[in-house]
Amino acid sequence: MRIVRSAGVALAFLAAGLAATLWNPDAFSTYILLWVCLYGLLAVSLRLVLLIGEVNLATAAFFGLGAYGAAVATTMWDLHTFVAIGVGVIVATAVSAAFGAVTLRTTGAYFLLISFAFTEVVRIGYTRVESLGGNSGIVGVLSDIAWLPTLIVILTVLIVLGLWLLEASRLGLIMRAVEGHNDLAECLGFPTLWVKTGVLAIGSAVAGLAGGLYAHLNTVIAPGDFGFMLSIFAIAWVIVGGRGHILGAVLGVAVLFLVGEELRVLGAYEHLVYGIALIGAMVVLPGGLWGVGSATALWLRRLRGHEETNQAHGPDISVPIAEKETIR
Amino acid sequence: MDYALQIIINGLQIGAVYVLFAIGLTLIFGVMKIVNFAHGELFTGAAFIVLLIVTRGTASTALPISVMYLAALVVSIIIIGVAGLFMYEVLFKRFAGDMISGLLVAVGLALSLQTAFRVMFGTSPQRVPSMVSGTVKVAGAVITTERLLILGLAVLTTAVLALYLKHTRTGLALRAVSEDREAAELQGINYQRISRSGFVLGSALAAVAAVLIAPSTVVYPLVGVNLLMKGFIIIILGGLGSVVGAVLAGFLLGMIESAAATLLNVSIATILSFLAVIGVLLVRPEGLMGNADRS
Numbered sequence: 001m002r003i004v005r006s007a008g009v010a011l012a013f014l015a016a017g018l019a020a021t022l023w024n025p026d027a028f029s030t031y032i033l034l035w036v037c038l039y040g041l042l043a044v045s046l047r048l049v050l051l052i053g054e055v056n057l058a059t060a061a062f063f064g065l066g067a068y069g070a071a072v073a074t075t076m077w078d079l080h081t082f083v084a085i086g087v088g089v090i091v092a093t094a095v096s097a098a099f100g101a102v103t104l105r106t107t108g109a110y111f112l113l114i115s116f117a118f119t120e121v122v123r124i125g126y127t128r129v130e131s132l133g134g135n136s137g138i139v140g141v142l143s144d145i146a147w148l149p150t151l152i153v154i155l156t157v158l159i160v161l162g163l164w165l166l167e168a169s170r171l172g173l174i175m176r177a178v179e180g181h182n183d184l185a186e187c188l189g190f191p192t193l194w195v196k197t198g199v200l201a202i203g204s205a206v207a208g209l210a211g212g213l214y215a216h217l218n219t220v221i222a223p224g225d226f227g228f229m230l231s232i233f234a235i236a237w238v239i240v241g242g243r244g245h246i247l248g249a250v251l252g253v254a255v256l257f258l259v260g261e262e263l264r265v266l267g268a269y270e271h272l273v274y275g276i277a278l279i280g281a282m283v284v285l286p287g288g289l290w291g292v293g294s295a296t297a298l299w300l301r302r303l304r305g306h307e308e309t310n311q312a313h314g315p316d317i318s319v320p321i322a323e324k325e326t327i328r
Numbered sequence: 329m330d331y332a333l334q335i336i337i338n339g340l341q342i343g344a345v346y347v348l349f350a351i352g353l354t355l356i357f358g359v360m361k362i363v364n365f366a367h368g369e370l371f372t373g374a375a376f377i378v379l380l381i382v383t384r385g386t387a388s389t390a391l392p393i394s395v396m397y398l399a400a401l402v403v404s405i406i407i408i409g410v411a412g413l414f415m416y417e418v419l420f421k422r423f424a425g426d427m428i429s430g431l432l433v434a435v436g437l438a439l440s441l442q443t444a445f446r447v448m449f450g451t452s453p454q455r456v457p458s459m460v461s462g463t464v465k466v467a468g469a470v471i472t473t474e475r476l477l478i479l480g481l482a483v484l485t486t487a488v489l490a491l492y493l494k495h496t497r498t499g500l501a502l503r504a505v506s507e508d509r510e511a512a513e514l515q516g517i518n519y520q521r522i523s524r525s526g527f528v529l530g531s532a533l534a535a536v537a538a539v540l541i542a543p544s545t546v547v548y549p550l551v552g553v554n555l556l557m558k559g560f561i562i563i564i565l566g567g568l569g570s571v572v573g574a575v576l577a578g579f580l581l582g583m584i585e586s587a588a589a590t591l592l593n594v595s596i597a598t599i600l601s602f603l604a605v606i607g608v609l610l611v612r613p614e615g616l617m618g619n620a621d622r623s
Contacts, residue, residue, distance in 0.1 A: 055428060102610060108427055109363050109568055110615075113560040114605065120557050121602040124595045232435055239432055275439030279419070282433045 010161045017153030037156040041210035043237040043249035048203040053179035057231040058115035061122045064226025066092040066208025067215040071138040081144040085212035092208025100197035119228045126223035137222030141215045164246045236274045240281045242290025333469040341475045343582020344482030350562040350574040352533035358506030358569030359526035362430030368552030369441035374404040374538035375547045404535040412531025445549035453546035567615030
């Protein structure tokens, strides 16, 4: 039942996205849609790692590795765009697996701070390598695919759907176990370090893909695009949108990106918007915008006297356990 | 030979100021388990206070610059301490012990304050006049008097702080809470009061660090963020919550940076110090002086 419904939601998003990119590719609204897709991928990547309880501030670094990998493959090796983006994904995944195998032995604040430092070190690293264009980065990352905007929409919908299914799968349950009770999960025989490293690698593959697409959409990349501030923005998207559901992350991107664009006319107040939104979300709305929506939906259903909830269709594993307890 | 001595003294001076900044971060983490991303903004705020008092003061009065620096020190400690108290009471108190929520609030605060500084003071870097001019010769190496003075003051502050943490009731309570909050509370320690003291003390240390660094650098709205990265590396390297670890790691980082800046390049220093962190984590995941039980 839930699968059918979410497939329906995915198809609706897909249809709307295809219509926008095919019929009106140059409109401002299409431009907004594409950025929401790319940043949405970044947000769901960060959220995936948040599901195992770690704040991955290196999301921006893996986004950057994907972008640099793809840009090098396109401009220096003259590979086809599809292959080039694949190269970016491989670079991001491989580096994240190595990074995770070392750093995920630590948890909490240690992992957070190391991932922060990693992002800055990688960014500084780009500026020092002359063949990568140093401070000015790489220009002329041209795409061979005329329908790149459409591709971005399709990939985003598929990946969000895929990650949603992953979350509801057996691996999703193991991830929850690792998040709340790492030692207990280890006692049950789950290789927790490998689960965590695998989750980080999957998340980073998504970030790397977003990076490769970003490089080809923007055609120019520079080290400054991949600083830790991008990771901070990704956190804001996930938290303000609501971390309880994967679409909350996408919602957060859409809302904050639109507000940021509107305010750009007034000057660089983007940081202030993100700052206030983060504080506001933590103090007033810990469930984010998505949490408000789902609480309202539940309230409306109760009001109409429908006592049947999702439980009629088997266990609803897409709702985090802590949230389920408060609903009951 | 005198080259090496110059590197060592520069490294000690850089390290000593890093230590002050990082002890504040690690104290706040120790008592509240919050990674205070807004610590850099406390530093920036104090640096702007120094800039205002020293430049305006020397322009409008005939008092010597050392008096101005003393005034800047006192005023910035008071203002930043009060700002820290305010931040604690309004925002951080309710998130004590909740690492992710505390982090997010701190990030939000940092972003907002950065914008505020930019609106108030503009983005262009501004130079603060030197405390003292001139150089001294130490065993053949030429050292600016200012560097020696900063080093002396920073070491003095760290020593006073160490004595405070070792011998006063509040200091002991801070360390007890940092090591094991529940056990400390069972001994009758008032957690609220101690975590408030820890937060205010940490904030005041950011102000002291700012007063000492200001004359040797330029002041701009993102000056604190750039220091924050170094603060983070120091507190992981030393072990989160460990004051002794922060002192060791701070001087180590200062030495790496001083050597790399003289022999190679400043940005190489950042990469080297990150590699040092990864190396230490491979051997000791809890940092040099960290507590093995990090739950």
